Amino acid sequence: MRYLLLVSHGTFAPGLHSVVKMLMGDRDDVLSVSLEDGMGADVYAQNVKDTLANVAATDEVVVLADIIGGSPLTCALNVLSEKGLLGSTIAFTGMNLPMAMAAVMELQTTDMASLQASLGEEARAGIMEYVIETSADDDEDDI
Structure with missing residues (x-):
């Protein structure tokens, strides 16, 4: 089986997990800590171990973390290594x-190399500026 593990500082990972559940349904293969x-x-390390307790040595894991080099990611990787x-x-x-949703949609249906490429693309595509268009009437108020 393949699992998606969301890790973060604060409540970001469980919050994102909650939104994924709301939009895509509750799944046993999506975990957060x-x-x-x-x-x-x-x-925290014990919480990660408890969260991964049912993950077997033959399983695969996709980890999404808030920041590189942060304790949540490094500790989760240490536990996965153990x-x-x-x-x-x-x-x-x-x-x-968008990354989490893409991971959930492809988690059990795509090979790891394709999933890895897809998540990289989704990460880049998911960050963009939203340009707010204003009407000419709005501009006149500024004069």
Whole structure:
């Protein structure tokens, strides 16, 4: 089986997980864990271990994290390494809702290399400026 693991500082990962559930349904292959304010690294590591308890050595894991080099990601990768899963794990930072949704849609149907390419593309495409068009009447108010 393949799992999507969302990790972050604060409540970002569980919040994103909640939105994914709302839009795509509750799934057993989507997991989340966060390093909360004031939580020690040892407590967070145990939470990651508990979250990954049902993940077997033959499974694959896609990790989406908030920032590169942050404790949530590095600790999650350490736990995955301890479980012998690092070789069957791909990880991305800068997670956002379009990335998470793409991962969920392709999690069980796409091979890891294709999923990896797809998530990279989705990450780049998901960040853009939304240009707000104003009418001529709005501009006259500024004069």
